[in-house]
Amino acid sequence: MKSAVGPSARSADIPATMLAVVFSAQDQVTLREVPTPRPGPREVLVRVRSSMICASDAKILAGKFPATKFPHVPGHEFSGEIAMSGDGRFAVGARVGVEVHVGCGTCDRCREGMYTLCQNYGKRETGHAHVGFTIGGGLADFAAVPIAALHVLPEHVSFDQGAWTDNLGVALWALERGRIGGGEHVVVIGPGAIGLCAAQLARALGAGRVTLVGRGDRLARVRDMVDEVIDSAEVERLRGSADLVVEFAGTADAARDAILLARRGGRVVLGGATGTGVELSGVDLSTIVRGNLDVLGSLANPKGVSGRALALLAEGKVDVTSLITHHFPLRSFAEAWQTFTERRGGAIRVMLHPAEGE
Numbered sequence: 001m002k003s004a005v006g007p008s009a010r011s012a013d014i015p016a017t018m019l020a021v022v023f024s025a026q027d028q029v030t031l032r033e034v035p036t037p038r039p040g041p042r043e044v045l046v047r048v049r050s051s052m053i054c055a056s057d058a059k060i061l062a063g064k065f066p067a068t069k070f071p072h073v074p075g076h077e078f079s080g081e082i083a084m085s086g087d088g089r090f091a092v093g094a095r096v097g098v099e100v101h102v103g104c105g106t107c108d109r110c111r112e113g114m115y116t117l118c119q120n121y122g123k124r125e126t127g128h129a130h131v132g133f134t135i136g137g138g139l140a141d142f143a144a145v146p147i148a149a150l151h152v153l154p155e156h157v158s159f160d161q162g163a164w165t166d167n168l169g170v171a172l173w174a175l176e177r178g179r180i181g182g183g184e185h186v187v188v189i190g191p192g193a194i195g196l197c198a199a200q201l202a203r204a205l206g207a208g209r210v211t212l213v214g215r216g217d218r219l220a221r222v223r224d225m226v227d228e229v230i231d232s233a234e235v236e237r238l239r240g241s242a243d244l245v246v247e248f249a250g251t252a253d254a255a256r257d258a259i260l261l262a263r264r265g266g267r268v269v270l271g272g273a274t275g276t277g278v279e280l281s282g283v284d285l286s287t288i289v290r291g292n293l294d295v296l297g298s299l300a301n302p303k304g305v306s307g308r309a310l311a312l313l314a315e316g317k318v319d320v321t322s323l324i325t326h327h328f329p330l331r332s333f334a335e336a337w338q339t340f341t342e343r344r345g346g347a348i349r350v351m352l353h354p355a356e357g358e
């Protein structure tokens with residue numbers, strides 16, 4: 001069988017250095033020129049066009065992901081066009097989105113399609129990569145990306161929309177993990193980017209009623225995306241009402257609420273606490289046992305789910321454009337970071353554009 005990998009093709013204007021956000025050490029951020037990465041075997045070089053800031057970036061900066069080694073170029077929600085490739089399936093100029101988990105391909109979990117649980121996590125020599133976590137990411141002009149992480153963007157999906165490739169897969173997997181059924185009452189806790197994707201996807205998958213639980217200025221922006229919005233301070237009135245609860249807030253309070261909101265025999269999916277240090281207490285275990293609840297963890301986006309999510313995006317089943325509340329050139333990263341972390345102006349997702357301002 002002839003290999004798809006051949007001599008590298010490249011665009012003519014790849015510079016020797018590029019502008020990148022660099023986490024130089026825990027709690028230390030710089031924006032500086034660094035060498036443009038060279039793609040390794042089974043990688044391409046992506047010219048980044050749209051790249052978002054995520055709460056996980058703040059967790060990485062705080063040292064909550066031990067596998068991340070400093071200095072580090074972050075960014076795991078991005079899209080762009082291929083600038084250098086040695087793989088005939090991904091030509092120079094192709095528009096791509098990125099899902100960030102790449103498994104080794106040979107361990108038991110990878111063979112099951114659960115490459116998000118790869119048993120060789122962090123061991124690059126095995127083929128594993130976690131884009132923006134264990135290898136450099138997309139808060140830069142260019143990123144070297146494993147071909148297994150690439151999704152060619154549908155024709156009518158923009159770069160800004162394509163930067164949601166990973167998020168949409170994470171949201172869809174949580175719903176599939178919770179075995180969503182047509183006509184069901186689905187409660188989503190957490191009005192952040194992934195929670196709002198999950199709420200919209202629940203509608204697209206036939207939920208009869210979707211309730212969003214959260215707080216803050218962001219709630220006013222998204223009322224039209226769900227059937228009802230409930231402030232987290234008033235969540236008690238939903239107790240025992242939901243067929244499926246999906247939690248993407250990442251706090252212990254949110255996890256406790258999720259368990260209490262599920263009806264007897266219902267399902268609870270916890271997807272928010274991806275970093276270490278959040279402990280769950282204060283739940284009477286009889287609530288789970290006597291309620292015959294399924295309480296499930298959901299991590300990331302295995303089994304090619306991001307590709308399915310992109311198809312729903314291309315069909316107009318999900319609106320991500322209205323969730324991008326702010327845009328900045330990459331050179332304005334400091335302002336963009338403050339806007340996101342301080343939730344200025346009800347910020348949901350802050351988009352950076354490396355090609356602007358240069």
